Amino acid sequence: MGTAARTEDRQDERTAVVTALRLGWSMADAYHHAQTADLVADPHRPATAPAKLSNLTEMPGRQRLGMYLDGVDVALAQIAPLTPSGRVLPSTDAARRAAGADREPLLLALDGLNVDVLRWTMATNHRVGVAYRLGRSLADTVRRSDAAELVQRFGGRQVQLSRWLDELASVLPPYSAAVVRRSLSAWAGAVGRATVGDPGEAGLAELARELRNQGDLWQDVLTGGLHPRDLLDEENWAVVARNVVIRDRRLVAQAARGIFWPVLAPLLVVLLAVVGVSAAAAAGSPTTRAAVALVGLGAGLTAIWRSISTPTLSVAAEVNRPLLESELVAQMSARIDRPLAAARRAGRAGRQRPPSDVGSKYVARVSGVDLP
Structure with a gap:
């Protein structure tokens, strides 16, 4: 009976850790969305039915923010059984009320919610708190950016991310921590080589374009949505x-x-x-x-x-x-x-592409001797 209880507790902790990682990712996405999206509904927009059902990218900014906050509420409710009875869950009500034309109150409310969630998860279970921080930091790392921001993101952050992955390896899905840690190291090395202009590496622009796609794979692997062994041929x-x-x-x-x-x-x-x-x-x-x-x-x-x-x-x-x-x-x-492989292929293709002013290969160029 004792062994069965310990096994069940272990499974509960694994579930809570994965949920906390998703929670951190959602919080980072919500904050970025609040910084960039249009959260004010247009009152003059005609209420016409769309030609097809709306997709996630077509959702109005305010509703999409509500979706992120709904995800936060669901994740907190799933982690709550691990907490002692009587502890109050962090609430998203202040962030929902602050959504409007002025972004500053909303951003302050979201940051306050982030601090509340961080304190609550760390007090609930140390590894649950670490998972929340890992998800939030990974989401910020793979955010779409330009070349300059990419260099800053891999200026040392990957070291702390690797430490968190090592700490959570036993409660994350099998192989996920080791695979993501190795992939993160490969990306850090690629960014470092691209920064110094290594001709054998992809450029910073190509790496920046593919980083978000890499982040989606990292999230799927760490949350159990994708087992990396299934990709082996x-x-x-x-x-x-x-x-x-x-x-x-x-x-x-x-x-x-x-x-x-x-x-x-x-x-x-x-x-x-x-x-x-x-x-x-x-x-x-x-x-x-x-x-x-x-x-x-x-x-x-x-x-x-x-x-x-x-x-x-x-x-x-x-x-x-x-x-x-x-x-x-x-x-x-x-x-x-x-x-990362796609970014390297794009970099090689860009370097091998001939200049646009070469003209036809069947017609000789005008030389200095031919000029009057």
């Missing part, structure tokens, strides 16, 4: 198998060299001595003595193998598991980094 699995076999072969060779002289060599010397004495003491023809020696040698080698194989295979299984995990994470990260 046959080629990825073949690469994983090949790399694991290569690593296993190296480990076996290193282990054999390590135990041969201190362990195997003395055992073999003792075995050969015992077999030699037994064969010499055996009565009968030389053929009989040779048979006795072979039987003794086989029995001794079998005993040595049995004494060594069980612990060796057990250790190999323990060592092989993290090797397999690391190879899977590498391949899953490569699949998740599709927007």
Whole structure:
């Protein structure tokens, strides 16, 4: 019963952490929306039915803000069962009342709501609070921006994000923290190389265009909407198998060299001595003595193998598991980094595109000699 209760509590914490991450992302989106969207309804707009049902991007700014705040209310209600009874939930009422033509009261109300939620989540469960901060910071990191803002966002923030991912790895969906951390490191490296003008890297403009798409993938992976292992194809699995076999072969060779002289060599010397004495003491023809020696040698080698194989295979299984995990994470990260690969392709295409004033390749250019 105790084990079942602990398992249920663990599942509740996992759910709360993922919900808090979504909550932080929604809060960051709500604040950005309040900064940029038109929140005042046009009273002169005719009330005509649209040709099709409205999409999210066609929703009026005020209603979209209400949708973000609805998401905050739902997330808080889902996390509430983890809190002690009697604690009051943060309320979005002040932010809803402040929505209007003047943005300043709304932004102040949203920031106040953010502080209330941060205090409430940190007091509820430390990892729930960290997840809220992680979601909010990731959303701000992948916000659409220009090249200058992109450099600022990867000026060191990814270090703290990686620390939070490490802290939450055990309660986030499987592989998600490791995959996003590796992908985040790849993006930080790409931005750093693009900043110094590395010709082999995508430009800052291409990276900025694809960053939001990368953020959507990070959010899906961290919240369990997308399992990165589902993106692996046959080629990825073949690469994983090949790399694991290569690593296993190296480990076996290193282990054999390590135990041969201190362990195997003395055992073999003792075995050969015992077999030699037994064969010499055996009565009968030389053929009989040779048979006795072979039987003794086989029995001794079998005993040595049995004494060594069980612990060796057990250790190999323990060592092989993290090797397999690391190879899977590498391949899953490569699949998740599709927007980064797209930015690099766009950068290469832009560098390879000929200038617009080259004219036709079938007509010679006018040279200085041809000019009057």
